[in-house]
Each structure stands twice: as C-alpha cells, then as structure tokens.
Amino acid sequence: MPVEGIQKASREFVRECQLMSTLRHPHIVQFLGVCFLPGSRMPALVMEKLLTSLHDVLDPEPPPRTKAYIPVSLKCSILHDVASGLSFLHSHSPPIIHRDLSARNVLLSTGMVAKITDLGMARLVPSLRAATMTKAPGASIYMPPEALEDESRYDIKSTSSLSEYWPFSPSLKPSLNHSMLLT
Numbered sequence: 001m002p003v004e005g006i007q008k009a010s011r012e013f014v015r016e017c018q019l020m021s022t023l024r025h026p027h028i029v030q031f032l033g034v035c036f037l038p039g040s041r042m043p044a045l046v047m048e049k050l051l052t053s054l055h056d057v058l059d060p061e062p063p064p065r066t067k068a069y070i071p072v073s074l075k076c077s078i079l080h081d082v083a084s085g086l087s088f089l090h091s092h093s094p095p096i097i098h099r100d101l102s103a104r105n106v107l108l109s110t111g112m113v114a115k116i117t118d119l120g121m122a123r124l125v126p127s128l129r130a131a132t133m134t135k136a137p138g139a140s141i142y143m144p145p146e147a148l149e150d151e152s153r154y155d156i157k158s159t160s161s162l163s164e165y166w167p168f169s170p171s172l173k174p175s176l177n178h179s180m181l182l183t
Contacts, residue, residue: 013043016120019096020045027085029107029117047117051110054078055103074112081114082106089116094124 020031030048037044057070082101089096098105100121107115 012120016122017045019119019122019124020047023088023092023119025085025088026113027081027115028088029115048115050107050115052108053104054106054108054114057108058103078106078108078112078114082116085114085116089122092124097123099123 017031017034023031029050032046032048034043035046036042086098086101089098096119098116098119098121100118101116105116105118107117109115
C-alpha cells in the first residue's frame, strides 16, 4: 500500500476511534479501546462482545441449519432498537450520518438486543440539512433511491436523515413476513 494510502487509512481509523469513544447508547456497540495484535503493526478496535449479526440470523450459513421462527414481538424489538440507535446518531451534536447501515452492521446480544456497529463510513455533518456527500455510501442494495440516481453527488440536504432508514428496509421484508430465522 502506498504511503498516502496508509496515512489516509490511519487518519480514518483515528477519526472512527475518536467518534466511537464519545458515543454511549444502549443500541450503539460500545467502544472499549484500541490494541495491537501479536505480530501485527496495525491497530484493532476493541468493542463489546456480541453474539451475532442480524445478517447471520436472516441468512444463516452454511445451510442447512436448525431454524426456529423469531416471535413477532422480538422482530419488532430488533427494529425498534435499530431505529432508536439511528435516532441517537441523528440527534447527536453535530448529527452523525452512518452511511453504511445494513443487516451486517447490526449486531445482536445474547438477549437479542440490537446494536449498530461499523461507523467507519459515518460522517459528522453541521446539520442534517446541510451536507452533500461526494460518494454514495455502502452497497447498492442498501442505497436510498436518490443515491442510485447519481452516485457522484449523494445529497443529504435534499433527503434529510430519512435516507438513513432506507438501507435497513431490505432487512425488514424477511423479518415482517415471518421468514426471519434464528439459528
């Protein structure tokens, strides 16, 4: 990796650590610190340990696995937890736009409490109505429609923080039609 790439990655890592160290919410994964793994010169985030990701619950691998349906009340609780975490990020001062919310970035505790993780693409914005991103966030399946229209100018100003809720909608369909499975 070129020196410029290493420097940029280092700056982004420090920025994510600084951001994560300020966030305390029951539906945001708790940042604990940074460590260096034996034999590695690259630092690693130390975060609270959680059971699994929502993605792994929705799409267990390798199939086949023993599957049990999750009660509707638990599905609603998971969805509520994610919405609560997003609301916390959006009401932060300054507001935080996650930009990469997907089932892979929602972790579940042993008590099935959902917590948002991976704020590596997150951006602090002066206000939710005054930000323009120059690159569309995340994977295309999770992008809001306005990002797909023109990826080169992802304009949060015209869409507000509601665009943050769109990425989670692909995860809603299986959970609401009773195919969200616990493995």
